[in-house]
Amino acid sequence: MRKVTLGLANSLDSFIARKDSGSDWLHWNNEVAAISARFMKTVDVLVMGRKTYEVMLAAGETSYPGATNYVFTRSAKKAAALRKRVGKKANVQIVSDDAATFVGQLKSTTGKGIVVFGGGKLAGSLFNADLIDEVVLNVHPVILGSGIPLFPEIERQINLELFEVKRLKNSCIVLSYRIQR
Amino acid sequence: MRKVTLGLANSLDSFIARKDSGSDWLHWNNEVAAISARFMKTVDVLVMGRKTYEVMLAAGETSYPGATNYVFTRSAKKAAALRKRVGKKANVQIVSDDAATFVGQLKSTTGKGIVVFGGGKLAGSLFNADLIDEVVLNVHPVILGSGIPLFPEIERQINLELFEVKRLKNSCIVLSYRIQR
Numbered sequence: 001m002r003k004v005t006l007g008l009a010n011s012l013d014s015f016i017a018r019k020d021s022g023s024d025w026l027h028w029n030n031e032v033a034a035i036s037a038r039f040m041k042t043v044d045v046l047v048m049g050r051k052t053y054e055v056m057l058a059a060g061e062t063s064y065p066g067a068t069n070y071v072f073t074r075s076a077k078k079a080a081a082l083r084k085r086v087g088k089k090a091n092v093q094i095v096s097d098d099a100a101t102f103v104g105q106l107k108s109t110t111g112k113g114i115v116v117f118g119g120g121k122l123a124g125s126l127f128n129a130d131l132i133d134e135v136v137l138n139v140h141p142v143i144l145g146s147g148i149p150l151f152p153e154i155e156r157q158i159n160l161e162l163f164e165v166k167r168l169k170n171s172c173i174v175l176s177y178r179i180q181r
Numbered sequence: 182m183r184k185v186t187l188g189l190a191n192s193l194d195s196f197i198a199r200k201d202s203g204s205d206w207l208h209w210n211n212e213v214a215a216i217s218a219r220f221m222k223t224v225d226v227l228v229m230g231r232k233t234y235e236v237m238l239a240a241g242e243t244s245y246p247g248a249t250n251y252v253f254t255r256s257a258k259k260a261a262a263l264r265k266r267v268g269k270k271a272n273v274q275i276v277s278d279d280a281a282t283f284v285g286q287l288k289s290t291t292g293k294g295i296v297v298f299g300g301g302k303l304a305g306s307l308f309n310a311d312l313i314d315e316v317v318l319n320v321h322p323v324i325l326g327s328g329i330p331l332f333p334e335i336e337r338q339i340n341l342e343l344f345e346v347k348r349l350k351n352s353c354i355v356l357s358y359r360i361q362r
Contacts, residue, residue: 012316013330014331016215017212045340142338145338151326154194154324154326157325158324159322160322161352167346175193
């Protein structure tokens with residue numbers, strides 16, 4: 001079974017974006033880039049929800065290189081619109097199947113790790129299907145007060161083991177947890 | 182001006198208690214006790230909301246020794262009921278005045294530090310009045326999925342500087358932040 005890692009950045013009060021999806025409070029720097037690049041060598045599949053992908057598109061990126069990028073949306077209409085917008089890319093697939101079933105099947109194939117980008121509904125459904133093995137959070141030094149919650153749809157308690165801590169120079173801290181089963 | 186520190190324990194998804202106020206997921210051990218005891222020597226005032234105090238009472242404690250304990254409730258009726266229940270204690274005061282005004286006045290008196298126990302409404306009103314200087318979170322290795330949120334009533338973005346990290350053996354991590362003004 002491949003390892004599935006949920007990787008995201010969040011505020012100290014556990015939001016992944018402002019209410020209007022704003023992410024201007026996120027810090028990006030060489031330290032984060034190095035951690036991210038090292039981690040991305042361990043995966044060859046990246047899964048994300050439509051909203052996270054829209055943020056990526058808005059930043060001018062259509063895919064993360066070196067991995068197959070699966071973008072999930074339950075709406076066939078939105079899927080078609082996205083496919084049209086992105087065009088044919090060898091490493092991008094817009095999927096409107098059930099994410100948990102799809103990722104469960106991917107997980108049982110052979111390959112490197114699978115990374116889930118972003119929290120929200122997709123992360124919730126994968127947690128609920130017990131498909132997540134590790135969670136890596138880049139906790140940012142800010143209280144937003146309101147926003148889009150980190151884990152909005154978790155239906156049960158998930159116990160974790162902290163296995164790595166990286167304190168960054170910019171007051172961010174990267175916490176890596178293993179899910180306890 | 183005295184330093185006001187908000188100290189609390191939270192889940193990784195930023196809840197301070199289950200929906201039913203349950204705190205069975207909180208770990209307490211010698212490491213936490215040592216950190217707490219060292220910190221409590223730096224304060225002589227402890228402020229908390231009624232709900233936090235009810236949890237303390239349920240645990241068989243009427244006050245934290247070595248500090249004046251102020252318990253806030255906006256309801257005069259609940260304040261009277263609490264006073265009756267607790268009885269006369271030299272170091273406990275049940276206050277139904279506006280918490281932000283009261284703590285603002287305490288902060289300008291001479292003395293050691295002031296600690297705010299617990300998050301919730303009290304913490305929110307003190308943040309909104311810009312009275313908090315530091316936040317110390319004991320982040321627990323658990324995703325609860327739902328519960329009472331850490332900072333429910335913050336009206337503006339609060340920027341922080343991470344100045345201390347203590348990783349505990351039980352997968353908890355204590356993060357100390359200074360508010361950036």
